[in-house]
Amino acid sequence: MAKEPINTTGEAATIADLAVRAQGVPSIIKTDDGQVFLLHPAGYDYVEVTPDNSVPVLQPKIIDQAVTLQNVDALVAYVERFKGEASLMFADIEASRIVAAIDYHGKDEPSLVKHRGTLALPFSEEWKIWRELDGKLQQQLDFARFIEENNPDISAPPAADLLEAVRDLQARRQVNFIKAVRTSSDNENFEFSDETEARTRGGLELPTQFVLHLPVYFGEPPTEIRAFLRWRLDEGKLWLGIKLHRAEHVRQAAFRQIVTSVVERTGVDVIFGKIG
Template sequence: MEQQHEGLSQWQALVSATQKPDLGGIRAHAIVPEGYKLHDLESLRDNPSRVKETVKVLTQQALVGYLERFSTDDSVIFADVSNKRITGIIDYHSATLPEWCSHKAVYDCPLSEAWKAWTSVDKRSMGQLEFAEFLENRIADIAPVGEVYAGPSGAELLEMVLVFQETRKSEFKSVRRLNDGTFSVAFSDEKNGSGQAALPEKIKLSIQPFHNGKHYLVECRVRYRLRDGELKLWVELIEPDVTIEHAFNTVVDEVSKAMPDLMVLEAVAP
């Protein structure tokens, strides 16, 4: 038993020696004779030798909160524009000493459900029924009528959509552009005779590009194609990449303002 205690104290003495700072950048090494095993002594320390953790946060607020808790004077924030990723490296190198760079907080700017829904149908041709059902399901994304958007409102657009849902067995005759910013579609069927359905040439969305992020106004063109009595409809988002880039730069700017003492680099994190 005494031999076991003696052996343990020798290990602990070795561990204690490794906790002393290196001098002049010289790393600690040990010579181990042949036939011996290499043992990890981490579990014998009072605390881990260093933090090895990559925390993936889901919101901008969580990133700032984590950095406020753990950052030091040497921590650095990397803003990767290409991948829309912000990485805070807590244990980054100082001006005089290298560090492990193993403690990180990563915010990947996850896209919102609304953004994913609209970009999934961007430029994708749909029949009038599928198109109408999509608009009905996403009617809450339509921007409210005001100074920046003159309409139609979500309620008005829903009324237009409901007409298209009634035309599943209709034959479409013609499409005509009107002066009020809409286009009118003439149709006919055996049950109801002839009729008209209208849709705006443009709609404006108020959606969050990033999950729990800021709302942005995004314009969409409504496109159509009429061929052999069959109507196809789709939306084209106007410069969605510009919106995403602006949203990302806004997040970087706000994180920088929230952490004024940390360096922010537009670069890919190591």
């Protein structure tokens, strides 16, 4: 004899009734947390028919969240919103990365440290361009084009003097360079002979150093760095390049300045190191 389904109400009752007509007598089971299951005797199948939004949602006991920030302002805003008494930041100077451990443990209070905000500082395009050339030599025409294209980053020598030197570089592509002489104005004068102009002799003068103003990291103000002229004479051909002066010191100083600013703006302490 068929038995009546238990706890049949609403949509669950309709499904149970259809199941009875189709293949036998199902049972409806309700769990303590409000879930409803329709059991089919044939084949021991079951279908969950819990009404939408009728079961309480279990809330997590801890905040498990790792956020990647894209600039300093975003890191400051995130820390300001969620920081607590135990919050702590870690500054990895080698990786240019700052990690805010929002739920860091206290002295005698353990924590899983699952809530973090990470800022991996991206380098500026200007910094990447000059670092790419750092320590490398180019043919004189390529070097002239590089200086011409990136002239806005150079604060000294004056733009007019620099562009004049660039034009000389571009014009003296077929000459035979002989030697280089340091001038009284601390420039480098490259002497050459030009067989196409009745063996004329002349000199091409270039500054021995440049003063650059460019940001180390994206979105940050520019900082000063010096670049020294490097050159080589190779069978009459002139190869030119630059060497950035203490570039790693400049980068580390820029990073420390950013870390100091973040601490001042958030009031959260920082430790130079890496968090596991």
